[in-house]
Amino acid sequence: MRVVVQEEPFDFGREAQDFATGHNNMGAIVTFTGVVRDADKGGMDRMVIEHYPGMTQKALEKIAEEAVSRWDLGDVLVIHRHGELRQGDMIMMVATASRHRVNAFEAAEYLMDYLKSRAPFWKKEYTADGAEWVAAKDEDEDALSRW
Amino acid sequence: MDVLYFAWVRERIGIPKEKVETNATTVMQLVEELKTREARYEVAFSDLSALRVAVDQELTDFDAPLEGVREVAFFPPMTGG
Secondary structure, eight states: OEEEEESSOOOHHHHHHHHHSSOSSOOEEEEEEEEOOOOTTSOEEEEEEEEOHHHHHHHHHHHHHHHHHHSOEEEEEEEEEOEEEOTTOEEEEEEEEESSHHHHHHHHHHHHHHHHHHSOEEEEEEETTEEEEOOOOHHHHHHGGGO | OEEEEOHHHHHHHSOSEEEOOOOOSBHHHHHHHHHTTOHHHHHHTSOGGGOEEEETTEEEOTTOBOTTOOEEEEEOOOOOO
8 A cells, every 4th residue: 555645746657557567466457547627617727735734644544544444455556746736737646456346446436535525635726817715516525425 | 732724714814823722622612712812713713514623633523522632623625636
């Protein structure tokens, strides 16, 4: 299990390659990457992600540990960035390794659902009109109830 | 104890962190105490349904006890991922 919180970009290809090799008897590797898109109203210049330094690493590790306890996983990777990002930049990635794909897919979805509303990150979007905090969506909270 | 604010809560209160001497025994009592200080606290804490709280860096509820606690953080619902 590896959990990384960092400001600098990560190399998705290299991370996925490293994660996908070196495991014993893992038949399925699933990766998900979140990419910065435009603000809903358009015209976004940049996004700044604030986080809670003392808590973020622990919160992510707890979510990853919970995934490991629920599914038959060989390994989990979570990388999440903070700081200033622009459209097209990769914000975060998760990867799961399992003997079978159902576990790998489900665990990756679980990680994503919990990262969205239980990890202490807050996005702020900057457009020509000014800056706005991204509001949490009800469906993100509702998504947790299926687990 | 240290009280931390993030995102728009930090902006409304105007500081990221402060030391608070308090006899409050729960998070809710601490909130009520802060609200009496100045208008900016009253505004920031006006709708608790829009806020989340962490005690010693663990998410919890507003009725959480404060005995022995070193750090309380207030912030809006998280938007990671």
